[in-house]
Amino acid sequence: MQKDPGATQGKPSLWSAITLVTDYFAWPLRTSHYVELVNPLWASHSLQARVEKVWDETKDARTLTLRPGVNWRGHRAGQHARLGLPIAGMHYTRTYTISSAPERDDRCITITVKAVAGGRMSHHLVRNVKPGDYLPLGLPQGEFYLPDAQPVKPLFITAGSGITPAMSMLRGLIAQQRLPDTAHIHYAPHEFDVIFGVELRAMAAAHPRYQLRLQLTRELGAAHAAARHFSPAQLEVLCPDWREREVYACGPQSLLEAVELHWQQAGLSRRLHVERFRAAYAEAPADAVGGMVRFGKSKVEALADHRTPLLRVAEDAGMNPPHGCRMGICHTCNTRLLGGCVRDLRSGKLLNEVGAIVQTCVCAAAGDCELDL
Ligand code: FES
Structure with a gap:
């Protein structure tokens, strides 16, 4: 359900009353889709943020100041949010901790990104994103924050x-x-x-x-x-x-x-x-092997080792599979096993039952396998 950005104390705002009427004429879209063309931050059917400023903290870490759209609700210090980024025709999503305090009075938030080895999105955010760019943003999440009561020391x-x-x-x-x-x-x-x-x-x-x-x-x-x-x-x-x-x-x-x-x-x-920034992985057995991964719907095949998450294998093969947190929390990446065997990298447990749910961001090939992607 979409939030009414202008609503107060449960009463619909004047804006939502107006859009009730204009949505009728905008069908099959909504007024918000047209408003988005004027200013993406005003859209109520999606949440985006405009990059206001970039600041290099170190040689490989950059702080982005983001102005979220009207659907944003404040975060608690320590929480994170998902950020989307289109790179070379693919849509990537990663989760970043908000580094600014909720008390900022300009309604902006900051994220601070370190370019990690092999990290497509972190490199892009640190090197290429510039003020004026718009990025899809998720709502704040996470339970790593201070209690309301004063933390003792x-x-x-x-x-x-x-x-x-x-x-x-x-x-x-x-x-x-x-x-x-x-x-x-x-x-x-x-x-x-x-x-x-x-x-x-x-x-x-x-x-x-x-x-x-x-x-x-x-x-x-x-x-x-x-x-x-x-x-x-x-x-x-x-x-x-x-x-x-x-x-x-x-x-x-x-x-x-x-x-x-x-x-x-x-x-x-x-x-x-x-x-954690990524799920904790169990030690892989000494005889662990990867295999040929077949993505059934896409008719794509790729060779994978026993440690690389299947989500990454799919992306490296040019696919754009759904994903969110990339650490086994949100289940956006879930798909079904159509055959073969995969290993849950967190527990080391093998999954080989046809139809089993596979979280591609935290599972790797354990021999040849086929996924419903
Ligand atoms: S992307 Fe969130 S659980 Fe896999």
Whole structure:
């Protein structure tokens, strides 16, 4: 059901009353489809955002300031939203954390994207998107946010672009003037790789309650990198009162696994909140093999290894399969298995029953297989 952007307290707005009449003449389309031609942000049947500004945070990370259309509803600090992007005739969707605070008063949001190796969309967003472009946008989602009640002494543990949800939360707490005693351990390879580096240091200087512990893992060369990564001993030094804190962690899989294990062994898992950028994968068996993947409806075949998600295999073969989160949450990518065998990369479980639902973003070939795509 479409939201009425102008509605207040359950009463339809003047605009919705007008469109009730004009929709009759616009049939089989709706008034919103014509309004969209004038300004895509005014459309009520879809949600788009206009790129207002681009800002390079580091050599491979860029912040985009987006002005969402009338259907946007505010986010909570730490939430993410889906962003669409047409590239070379294909439509891609990815999920990005909103890095701005909900308290921004210009109705804009920011996302901060790091170009990742082999990441089509991240490279496009970092290198090619420019002010004035319009991008399809989803509504804010996710449960990685601070509680309404004041969090007791939060500890943020972040690495790389995993800083984005923490940044939204920190900016929000500062804007609300209720920043509690906050510790923040952030990992980046070098000083020049620290996303929001200048702002983080300024926050630390301006707010004595915010303790920033920057760990530059490669500053002393690759040989010393391991000593700078997360470890229980390092945590004791950087944040001795970690047991008393509510922890919000976001970063690469290796960091999150180490953090989860440590809090679990300490019996404090309930205090740990984790945000992942991709699903956690199980270890693949040593004898795992890929195979020939046949996409039945499209009559496309592609050779795949045992680790590459079938969604990516389809896209690399020139297809444009439906997808959303790409991490096994939204089920937009679901299809049916028509034959053969696939492996769920999260659990390692094999699926070989004809008709079984396959989430292509988190399943890979386990031998030859055929999908209803
Ligand atoms: S794209 Fe969301 S579950 Fe696969």
